[in-house]
Amino acid sequence: MIHWLFAICVFWLVGAVFFGGVYDAETGSAGRQALGLLLNFAVFLGIFALLRFALVGLFGLGGESGFLSTVWGTILPTAIPTMLIGRIGRLVFGLVGVTMARKVFSADMH
Numbered sequence: 001m002i003h004w005l006f007a008i009c010v011f012w013l014v015g016a017v018f019f020g021g022v023y024d025a026e027t028g029s030a031g032r033q034a035l036g037l038l039l040n041f042a043v044f045l046g047i048f049a050l051l052r053f054a055l056v057g058l059f060g061l062g063g064e065s066g067f068l069s070t071v072w073g074t075i076l077p078t079a080i081p082t083m084l085i086g087r088i089g090r091l092v093f094g095l096v097g098v099t100m101a102r103k104v105f106s107a108d109m110h
Helices: 002-022 030-058 066-083 085-095
Strands: 023-025 100-102
Touching: 002 023, 002 030, 002 066, 002 085, 023 085, 030 066, 030 085, 066 085, 085 100
Parallel strands: none
Antiparallel strands: 023 100
């Protein structure tokens, strides 16, 4: 159960930084943006579940070691979708009709 809690917390922290700071929604209503965020959450947890099942369930990685079971069962299945959150976000937001554009920060703004 702690594995799921860790993945959920990581998604909301990284999602807030990424979608709130790095990308900006150019089109789409607030409802579409909220739907896109919830679908991102579902896709993120789906990838997490598949990776966790593949690494721990099928291959049995980690074994009896507490450290290795944490790495293979929690850290790695969470890290991979976290690294892909930008690509997943652009795809999912595009499916619901929201255009995401990368924000450009310059020295003139400071």
